[in-house]
Amino acid sequence: MISREWTVNAALALALLAAAIAAEAAGQVFYITLATRIAILGLAATGLNLALGLGGLVSFGHAVFFGIGGYAAGILGSHAFSGDPMIFGLEGSNSMPLIWLVAALAAAVAGVVIGVISIRTSGVYFIMITLAFAQMLYYFAISWPAYGGEDGLSIFVRNAFPGVNTMKPLSFFLICFGALMAGIAILAVLRGSRFGSALDVVRQNEVRAAAVGINPFPVKLTAFVLSAMITAVAGALYADLNRFVSPSMMSWHMSGELIVLIILGGTGRLFGPMAGAALFVLIEHNLGELTERWQFFLGLILLVTVLFARGGVLGFLAGKVRHG
């Protein structure tokens, strides 16, 4: 039997896909860009959902991984464009798969360093330490003139994907949509595995996990690092979408936005981040046309969600979570 949640999930995914295709048919490039933004932000928040939703790790610094992915795309792409070698004489690259790999590995290194220090704490301290690390890297990016410093770094030609013309909006959307689906699939597999069980019990009750012999620290650290890697790939796509990367991708606003997406969509739900991203982008676009103060209304919606609809969009559409 197909559960109600999976029906909702399939409907959400198809709606996003159909919206982009319809926009292409109607010649409305702008709406394809909106759909692409939803897919990318959804993927970034899906990464965070692994740490926050499944692991209970409220990272207020995930923008740093988003930014690392963005700079991986920007730096590798700009060197490939100019032909100048990078540090250690390495050459740049405009191949997206390679850029994603570099983005994920760089984020993994940063994730291990940040995670080893922050995961020893919990609650407010964890939130503050992740924020502090993100701010450190944010200010580092601002003061790094080689790659644009505060002004950011332009990507003159969108990076390439084998066999696809990434300059076509729909083609690029499909790459992002595919990445989002892959990210959600990774989360689904992880959640059902032994690792997912261990992570869930650590989230529910760390003391109990230790009492049955599951050491919480390595489980949480692994989740944090995998989460960082997924968010970094989204960051690389985001830089390619805007053909621009700047320190603002690492700012605490971005970290907060990723948390907001998860809360809006449904914490710990597979399609929650995507649903949250869709709602967020639609609110931003539609209310943004009516009033400059759209964020006030976003705040209201967030307040209503937290007070009256804890499960977010997914909780509203698909009901409460049932564990087996």
Add this chain to the structure above:
Amino acid sequence: MAEPVLQISNLVKSFGALRATDDVTLDLYPGEIHALIGPNGAGKSTLIHQICGTHAPNSGTIRFMGEDITQLGVAARARKGLGRTFQISSIAPEFSALRNVMLAVQARQGSSFRFFKPVRSDKSLTEPAMAALERVGLASRATLPVAELSHGERRQLEIAIALALGSRAFLLDEPMAGMGPEGSRALTSFLADLKQEAPILLVEHDMDAVFALADRISVLVYGKIIATGSVEDIRRDPAVRTAYLGDHD
């Protein structure tokens, strides 16, 4: 006599000026139930916390299966087979009873870093977990979320978890708490069987259960063991009567 499974020597734990554990020496032999009794605030929980590894003692040693485990963490002790249930039932409350026991099986196999195979269809987890649930008589409630189990059923679940962990010794902290007379009797006869599997250090307020089950009893008062002996010895001991049992007569 055989080697003790669990051997606690000269354990001391102070909180400021308070000596919550005052030079405690205690052992647990294969096949026995050793009951630890004492009035409220005697330091029973503090002692259990040190045995399972949540608190570090100030001095003294804890040996388990001949090995010094004083410096090991909670998870490492559990993997060695020191099975514990809780004074407050605190299991993964969102999961079903079966999933809870499956986690114990998973922990015993030491395999939490497998990322692909789904656990629901993993027979190496589900079968031992169901077997443990059957032993405690909870098989018919396996798929219910823990939150929907009665208090007594949660205690049974805790023991199923300890069984699934392949425990070499059990630390049972008030397993009778919150059980009706029916459940209490059933658990008493189950524990009498369970001690053949692995010895039990039993902290319990229910004196009927203690006197029915215990092979030896130690009495803890103000952090000190004031007497250790058979049920008869303890019943007759004058110091114990004044300090503790006197209240019940």
